[in-house]
Amino acid sequence: MKKITIVLALFLSFLGQGFAQKKYPYQDAKLGVEERVKDLLSRMSLEEKVRQMDMYKGEYFKEKEDFSKTKSDAKIGKLGIGAIHDIYPRSAKMINDLQKEVIENNRWGVPALIMCEMLHGYLDEGSTAFPMNIGLGATWDTNLMGKIGQVIGTEARAHGVHFGLGPNLDLGREPRWGRVAETFGEDAYLNSEIGLAMIKGMQGDDLKSDRSIIAEPKHFAVHGIPQAGGNSSPILVGERSAREDHLPSFEKAFKKGGALGTMCAYSELDGIPCAENHWLLTDVLREEWGFKGIVVSDLGAIKYLQTTHYVTDSPKESIHQAVAAGVDMQFYDFTNDFWQQTIIDLVNEKKLTMANIDRAAGGVLRLKFLLGLFENPYTDKSLIKLRFHSKENQAVALEAGHKSIVLLKNQNNILPLSKDIKNIAVIGPNANESRLGGYSVKNKVGTTVLEGIQQVVGDKAKVLYEEGVPLIVKGQIIPSKYLFTPDGSKNGLKGEYFNNRNVEGTPALTRIDSQVEFDWPWNPGVGVNDDDFSIRWTGYIQSEKSFDGWLGLSSDDGIRMWIDDQLVIDNWTKGATSIVTTPKNIEAGKKYKVRIEMWEGGWGARAHLRWNLDKINFQPAIDIAKKADVAIVVLGESNELVEENRDVATLDLHGMQQELIEAIHQTGTPVVCVLLNGRPLSVNWINENIPAIVEGWFPGEAGGKAVADVLFGNYNPGGRLPITFPKSVGQLPIYYNQKPSAIHRYVSESENPLYTFGYGLSYTTFEYTNLALSTKEIKPDGELKVSVDVKNTGNYDGDEVVQLYINDVYSSVTTPRKTLKGFKRIFIKKGETKHVEFSLTSEELAIWNREMKKVVEPGDFEVMIGGNSIHLLKEQFTVVNN
Secondary structure: HHHHHHHHHHHHHHHHEEEEEOOHHHOOOOHHHHHHHHHHHHHHHHHHHHHOOEEEEEHHHHHEEEEOOHHHHHHOOOOOOOOOOOOOOOOOHHHHHHHHHHEEEEEEEOOOEEEEEOOOOOOOOOOOOOOOOHHHHHHHHHHHHHHHHHHHHHHHHHOOOOOOEOOOOOOOOOOHHHHHHOOOOOOHHHHHOOOOOHHHHOOOOOOOOOOOOOEEEEEOOOOOOOOOHHHOEEEOHHHHHHHHHHHHHHHHHHHHOOEEEEEOOOOOEEEEEHHHOOHHHHHHHHHOOOOEEEEEEEOHHHHHHHOOOOOOOOOOHHHHHHHOOOOOOOOOOOOOHHHHHHHHHHHHOOOHHHHHHHHHEEEEEEHHHOOOOOOOOOOOOOOOHHOOOOOHHHHHHHHHHHOOOEEEEEHHHHHOOOOOOEEEEEEEEEOOOOOOOOOOOOOOOOOHHHHHHHHHHHOOOOEEEEEEOOOOOOOEEHHHHHEEEEOOOOEEEEEEEEEEOOOOOOOHHHHHHOOOEEEEEEOOOOOOOOOEEEEEEEEEEEEOEEEEEEEEEEEEEOEEEEEEEEEEEOOOOOOOOOOOOEEEEEEOOOEEEEEEEEEEEEOOEEEEEEEEOOOOOHHHHHHHHOOOOOOOOOEEEEOOOOOOOOOOOOOOOOOOOHHHHHHHHHOOEEEEEEEEEOOOOOOOHHHHHHOOOOOOOOHOOOOHHHHHHOOOOOOOOOOOOOOOOOHOOOOOOOOOOOOOOOOOOOOOOOOOEEEEEOOOOOOEEEEEEEEOOOOOOOOOOOEEEEEEEEEEOOOOEEEEEEEEEEEEEEOOOOOOOEEEEEEEEEEEEEOOEEEEEEEEEEHHHOEEEEOOOOOOOEEEEEEEEEEEOOOOEEEEEEOOOO
């Protein structure tokens, strides 16, 4: 009996470690993936399947940078793990130890899917940082995008990461929106081709490769044109507009690129939130396009069905509607236990079917089989050192920086600057700052423009630098010695922390905060929620010095302030992402009663209390400009001004930057303006008054060197605008291919934008001749060859972006007069001519007709080719009936 007991115990232990004595079909790598998925699903319990539908936070599994068995045991249990996000392994040992623990503690040996952010570079510290996506769109270079995708996939997979959140395929047609910087631009064709190339690079030829990861295009769908630029605001377009403009990028990513993940948007589309949109997530994505990957909610999207959209009345019903519509995995919407138990309850109550569960769990398992994780779940310990931020990867980052730069103005050929210049003034809030943009590599400090200029000119010139003005005039932190608790007994303010958004009930935490200067990635203190909390600070301010200035607050969600019981700042609904101020004449020694309240809804929190005791002084910048032969003024934005939840109501330069460049211009020294930004800016005065303007976007880790190379002629800029620059927000929307009836006729504003889509200058010139069509008539399913000769007629070698547009002259539904349907970035030596060819097929010529069918309609078409969207050669052809 004792012997039988021992054998049984060993057998159960063996099973508990995930190794079955019998080799089941799903364990046979020679079988097809679908057969393996079906077999494994048939063996799993409901609880095990639901566990595959969940995403866990990385912090649950590590202590600092090491795997923590103690913490992991509390989460892993015996049911396995679907996915883990935000873990960013720093060593192969850490992630391999975690995978081993997951595999050995579920009876089927299912590994975990490791997910991380990688919008324009694998997000963790030390990775290669590429230009922000809007800059990548400005490259118009699909070969480069393929290389960037390969670098991202290689660096991530070396760390044991399998699934990348990106790229962003939203159309950037609303520049006020803070996430426009994450997009590749405003055009569906450019967007789809750039995105497709990046996805192919990330996923490679075989997902089992240790250089490949799964790409997750986002945000599905039609997320890029929120009303008034407000993040998550409604998208009010119909099905035809969605299909013509916004869905093609995703369709191409899934059908041609093989992308196996997508993130559903947290916004609504035509009145239906995307997270419960069955037409979008099932009818189109799965049934029309044959998508076999997984749909992950954007962070909070399922919860928002109740709390933001008010289309469900409970968390349970939100989960029900999302999963039934086609969402496969949550993204921190609810606690893991609540999410899983709720789905189990919904199945038992017959509100969700096993088909819903098998679709979702089977999708996750399919990815794990395709990635080869059942056969090889671990990463080789040598890969990080070999492949991480290699010299080759850094070279790709520099190439991307070079190619992303757009020359907007070059009056009298002031650029490139002579390398014989003796005195150079480098001025501006972005001159000596690393501007990488949102979702950037952690703790990465890229080369600044000042550093790049110093590298390029060496000791041949004297380089002087002054910031001139802060990008955001934040004032100064109010020191603790000027803050007092309500009873005056201590320095600082009394802080009361509540586990709700409404500053109600009994505080979960009460403490004295010496200053209000906080940036919290998660919870602000012991016993306080990560999200959905609120805070009240009370006390008073007493300065030892009088000044006439302001008090200001910064936050990401709601914040408000009372001074002497008067409400002076009320950003309770939206927050104050940079800083919002109230004028205040502070008298020395006088006590000012203060109460500040804030709430946090999700994903990090911030709270800052400032004053402007010290004023801005332009004089040092003016002085160095007067001494210089040229002043390079570097302006723009940072990710405090353009990022998720960093929406704006104006496209003018923020703060006092306009006043700074005007003051430098008044010195009489020639001025070159460099812009580092993530959205189009209405730099009308600069365009009218400054002779040279270089658009650098957020140019990546080598961006400062790339900008300097352009300024001094080491690189001839060839980037082209992927997005229109309006003269003012009053022109919006003003993307290049609006419908013919979208006529901008204003009483006091121009009908034309500041800079058009596809625009960009070069240090050389190009001439287009011999536009030719292979035929003047084609059938709806035919193919038309288009060719043109492009000659470099200037004095520099350089890149030209050849752009092809079409016009369906008369059609059953309205169409733009000009739509991009082809482009090629080519290098042409001075004096050289290159012959460029394009092919037009039904894919480029089709429209969605009145019956909502995608067809090529017979009739006349125009084809247009040139170096921008305005100056174009034209020819005509006709589509005739079969």
